[in-house]
Amino acid sequence: MDRLHLMTVFAAVGEEQSFAGGARRLGMSPPAVTRAIAALEARLGVRLLERTTRHVRVTEAGQRYLDDARRIIAEIDEADEAAAGSNAAPRGHLAVTAPVLFGRIYVTPGIVDYLRRYPHMEVNAMFVDRVTNLMEEGLDVGVRIGELPDSSLRAVPVGRVRRVICASPAYLERHGAPRTPRDLAAHTIVSSTGSSAPPDWRFTRDGRAQALRLKPRLTVNSNDAAIEALRDGFGVARLLSYQAAPLLASGELREVLEDYATPGVPVNIVHRDSRQGSPRIRSFVDLMVERLRAEPNLQTGPYGL
CATH class of the missing domain: 3.40.190.290 (D-Maltodextrin-Binding Protein; domain 2)
Structure with missing residues (x-):
């Protein structure tokens, strides 16, 4: 089997923590997904997943491989998009994260707007009240509230809150x-x-x-x-x-x-830096920047509402 195909199947199963969930995401049959994972583990000579009657868990070696697979798949997607041209309509999958309440109030309406504009896009939103690692967790775009540490991520300021x-x-x-x-x-x-x-x-x-x-x-x-x-x-x-x-x-x-x-704290949209400039990421960031900068409740001055 094609190595990239096997890697894509493993990433779907690992992220869903389910063979059935990975099969649904990819539009494959569960037996085909099972065969792909078995072929990948045989090729690598290492067990990537621990299977029980109720759960599928990524092994320690599998987690390292999953992190690398996410990065490689993302880079290939961006290369495909760049080859298609900067004016091509975004298509594919986007993974977004934000704090829970912020995500419900502001990000979800933006995602719905984005999906209506770009019918060939799919979005997976993970709203959690913790700081996520975009690269390790396979995420493309995130909202950060507070001062940002130095990182390789690009940040776009959209407001301040207190x-x-x-x-x-x-x-x-x-x-x-x-x-x-x-x-x-x-x-x-x-x-x-x-x-x-x-x-x-x-x-x-x-x-x-x-x-x-x-x-x-x-x-x-x-x-x-x-x-x-x-x-x-x-x-x-x-x-x-x-x-x-x-x-x-x-x-x-x-x-x-x-x-x-x-004093207020900044609100930023952060995303993975891309040499090719992914249309998927760029179009979503542009839309959310426009929407969030227009929100009065995110434009708090240093001390006042």
Whole structure:
């Protein structure tokens, strides 16, 4: 069998963690996928997948091969696109990642717009509240909120957001609003482990920075869950301004400690640098840059909404 074909089949099965899932993605029969994986393992002389009655897992050697296969397949796709011409309509597959709530609010509508414009494209979106490694996880484009480390990725700035301290009017009526950051020690704190923010709550006033380590009474693993707790009148939480903006506008939440707000953090679209300039990646990045730069809630100034 063709080596690139075997590599493509293995990448699909490894990413789906399922022979049936890989077969569906590629439009192949499950027996054909099984034969391809067996042929690849025989060619390499190493087991790439561990099979059980319920799961398929990539072995340590298989993970290294999967990382290389993703890179090689991506480079071949980009070479094909470049040969077809820079004006060719994008076609093929695109893998996108973003934080969960940001993905739901902003990225999903952009993906739908993109797919309507380019009927020969398919998109796989992975929304997770952690920093992903685009190359290792086979991703093409990602949204990053916060300062960027040095890397080989290209970054396009699309806005800024800031962290805000919020509670419901009902909670503040019962417990009073904190006047200084230290007052938060007497309040019920809701914390989300789905946030990339540092554990210390940081504040700034008159050019002086202050950091507090607060003990949450409720810790949840998603920003959505933290927001629901606030809406139910339970506690004070730290959110990003784009997450809080609709609820602040509707009056369901109120911001506190505005005088101690910290500077905003950048929002960037990052993508793999490509010498050929993939039309798939370039067209999606261009569309999302235009959409996100037009979003008022992503254009937070240094201190204000």
